[in-house]
Amino acid sequence: MSAKLNSGQYTAGLPLTIEVPKSFRIRVAGPARRLGPAFSRPGSILLPFDRIFYQALADQAAPIIGSKINKSRSFSHRIGQSDSATMFLPTRVCWNNLQDALAREARKSVNKYILRVDAANYFGSLNLHTLVNVLGDSGFPRALCTRLESVLTTYAGEQSSRGLLQGMYPSDLFGNYYLAPIDLFLREQDVPSARYVDDIYVFVRSVEAADHVLRKLIPALRSYDLVLNENKSLLMPKAALRTEEPDLESLFTAAVDEIRNQSEDEDFDADYGFQSEWNEEEVDDEELELEATRRLFDSLSGYPGQEENIERFCLPLFSKAGSDYALEHVLDAFTKRPAMTQIYASYVAKFLDKAEVRKALWSLLIDRTLSDWQKMWVLAAVSQARNHTDSHVMVAMSLFQDANRHDALRAVAAIFIGRFGDHARRKALRSAYAAVSPYVQAAIFYPSRVWPTAERNTAKASWGALSNLNELISAAMVKT
16 A cells, blocks of 8 residues: 555545434324334445545544634544544543533523524535635645545545545544534624534524524535535524433433443543444443443433433443343334444344344344345344354345345355355355455455365465455464
């Protein structure tokens, strides 16, 4: 990669993108309260070299962005310390800072209303050329601006100059900074505001004042190719801010304090509620008391609309403690809350020794209502078990052989087959190699590290140097 960069021959590859269910659902007309179909957003991953380069550009931009962001108005994705394991401060710390700022403004008698506005399809609408220009004006070197613009427009594909990949630290950094000019605009209007990514809270004296702000704010957003999400934007009395689920907030606070008092990790900061990573560390349940966390989880039915926030906080903690307290609930919720599948799968993977868990997960894999993204995480969860029958491998084989399935799901299926299939299954996998994408080819090659010696050596000789990703897998095999 260094040689290609130095010679000017490096070109970014296209991301692998899959539709990811969103928490926001389509409303079902009629008197009955039902959950409608889920909206979706594109979720993307980059190949290793592209991801490293994208992160390197973000690392160069981070100090500039950190010095230019208005920390009294922008609260999301605060850049962490240089020695931090992650790029940003814990999400819950940032969120709590936002809540503190909102409470301070709400206490001021002059502020009577809160205008809350949200940009529609924010990451998908972002103008990449405008983003690069804003960065360049802030001092980002011209040569790096050119590189970044080339990379971002390649990732956008047919959309050309619109849309930022989601779910990656660099995109979080750049996406948050894109609205820094709007923070400046509101400051120049002498209007108190607080922002979390594209959620903007503006404090005003009256309804008429809100109208005056909107008349200027809407064109300002439009100049950055953004429009308001009319379904999510509203004007509310400031008292509504203080009365939004105060009992729920006290339950959260008690659970946060409970865990912080038991944790020796200085960087803990109660970030569990916003994480979706697979947590391999497990501790004895007796070492981690979760009484307050259980009370919070038991409040699920009492706070409609807050279910996912509660689950995102509690489930990783139950997982860390090895507690099956939420197991029955989660197994029942997979089909009800598609957006939570990754967190659900991570949690239930701790309990694959239970027959009812394995049975439920395999039932989900043949459920036609689940999206490919959901099945991908469910299959990843069952892959954590040590042994599988051939009937399980057959389910994975049906997913792998279905050309209409997304490559991300087919890749996970290929890894499963390669790990748990017999000689005949591995042979079928090898025969399919030439007919699939390079991404799926790498997934076929990856499990060859556990194949019999002769098959492993043949796979490495045949495929080990066919792509950059395969070369990395080959190097990893030598290390392990």
